[in-house]
Amino acid sequence: MSQTRKKTSSEGETKPQTSTVNKFLRGSNAESRKEDNDLKTSDSQPSDWIQKTATSETAKPLSSEMEWRSSMEKNEHFLQKLGKKAVNKCLDLNNCGLTTADMKEMVALLPFLPDLEELDISWNGFVGGTLLSITQQMHLVSKLKILRLGSCRLTTDDVQALGEAFEMIPELEELNLSWNSKVGGNLPLILQKFQKGSKIQMIELVDCSLTSEDGTFLGQLLPMLQSLEVLDLSINRDIVGSLNSIAQGLKSTSNLKVLKLHSCGLSQKSVKILDAAFRYLGELRKLDLSCNKDLGGGFEDSPAQLVMLKHLQVLDLHQCSLTADDVMSLTQVIPLLSNLQELDLSANKKMGSSSENLLSRLRFLPALKSLVINNCAFESETFTALASVIQTGHLAKLQKLDLSYNDSICDAGWTMFCQNVRFLKELIELDISLRPSNFRDCGQWFRHLLYAVTKLPQITEIGMKRWILPASQEEELECFDQDKKRSIHFDHGGFQ
Structure with a gap:
């Protein structure tokens, strides 16, 4: 389809094409009368994106306006059969049961969406093995800001192709590769194009089988990601071996607002390693250390830097095997987090006989909206x-x-x-x-x-x-x- 686009030889031919494209981007035939009026108004001059598309170096002339309309109708039909509406800046095909044939249709759609800012094809198993066909079109969607590929069964070739493509989407702000095991061991290949000045704000790598070497690479990369606000490394137990490197990198991410290390095999020692980084994370809003069963005892020596998280709103320590001494230390720290809105201490059964003082000091948390303390004996x-x-x-x-x-x-x-x-x-x-x-x-x-x-x-x-x-x-x-x-x-x- 990318071969059927080129600016027509006269203005008279361009105008009806613009109307057709605008109608596609605005939605199906069920749109309101007001939007129909808007379409008539837009006929008077070409839209920005059609001009850009028409002048693409890879574009070739259309044989007729009928061929153009046919292409647009096929694209609209593709979205309708998936229960989706025509789009402009957001293409959400999350959990649509995409087939290999669907993937080809989606790739054919990309040249018509040069203003695309968000692409979500998560939870579609047939994406795996086909990502190269998408990444080869990334130069046509260079404004992309959000890319979600969670649980797509990505292959090693897929993740390598993805790493090469990031150079073509410099505006990228959010990346989700969660639940793709082949990411593990290949993180340097994927994030190799992320350099100092990158605009990336969110990286989600949940359950990606990350290795200790991946963690070391990430720790070295973090200082370059000055815009990073969300980092989720949950359910990657092997990164605990490179936690020193990650914590060292975190010291340079002063804008970080969310840090999730749920079920990462953290130990007593891990708490002390992370505590050394907390003093540099003054903007942190959410800290999730939950489901780290070996973490119990790590708070006993009162992690002094935790109190530096003055803006912290969410603290999740459920199922961490907290000891009575942990609770005693947290009793001194948690009341000082005056902006805390959500506190989860669930499934810490040793809290039962030692939490009286902690609960009584919740009076120092005036903003608290959610308190989850189930299964605490x-x-x-x-x-x-x-x-x-x-x-x-x-x-x-x-x-x-x-x-x-x-x-x-x-x-x-x-x-x-x-x-x-x-x-x-x-x-x-x-x-x-x-x-x-x-x-x-x-x-x-x-x-x-x-x-x-x-x-x-x-x-x-x-x-x-x-x-x-x-x-x-x-x-x-x-x-x-x-x-x-x-x-x-x-x-x-x-x-x-």
Whole structure:
């Protein structure tokens, strides 16, 4: 199709082509009357992109206007059969079940989209082995800013071709190659064209089988990526061997806002290595160190530089095997992160007997909106500390509270909590479900919960799985459902 484009010999021939192309870019025949009027107006002069396309060095003359229209109709049909609309700056074919034939049609479409800024063909397995045909057209979409190729079964040849193509898209800001195992061991080939002055802002390499050598290369590359704001290396356990190099590189990424190292095999030593870099990451907004089960004990010596993350809004430490000493150290650090909005400490079962002080100091986090502390083996005393904090109004901004899988709380603890939950005026979601293996009779505290709900104007979801209501309380719930003036979903799949 790229051979059928060239500027026509007269202005009279150019105008109807412009109208047809504009109609393609604006969408299908179901567009509004207002856009039809806009199309008529645009007929008076060629659009910028058709002029650029028409003067391409690879362009060749059309045999007729009918051939042009036919090409455009085929492209529009290609998008319609995939349930997509015609596009200008964004081509989103994510999870469309693209076939090899579809890939050829998509490649033929690219020459007609010189203003394309976003291309997403993630979760299409047949992309693997065909990427060269796409990268050979990259010079036609040189304005591309976002490229997503997650879970495309990329081959080694694919990733090598991709590395060569980056030179042709200097405006690239976001790159997602997650869930492509062949990226591992080939990262230098892929990112070799990224030099100082690169505009890249986001790199996502989740579960890419990155090697220690990849990590070392990345650590050396990071100082060149001064615009980098998001780095996600999650589920790459072998990079822990090159964490020193990565941490050294992070010291030069002062604009970084998101760092995700979920399930990377981090150890106690890793915390200290990363802590040395935190003092240079003053703009960091999100830190995810979750699901690193060997990390427990790493916070015991109070990571002093963590407090330098003054703008941190999200801290995720769930399933990190935190020890009692870790919790003690975090009790000193977390309250100093005054901008924190989301805190996840779930699935750290040793927290139960040592988290009372930590929860009581949540009063120093006035912006906290989400608190997820499920499956932490909490005791009633812990709930009492949380209910002091709630009652005094220090968690007034809280919107999500997940206390599920804390089956060891007695009825007195639940009563204390339910009596005070009404002070969380902005609460939207509450989860107090039990473990899948545990069913338990619901105590008298349920009445306190129902009363509290009437005082919570924003709440819409209450998780209570596997709590068993006696007949009398079930009737109370039915009456509540009938009388309430707004929709509140009680997720009580375990009621019997």
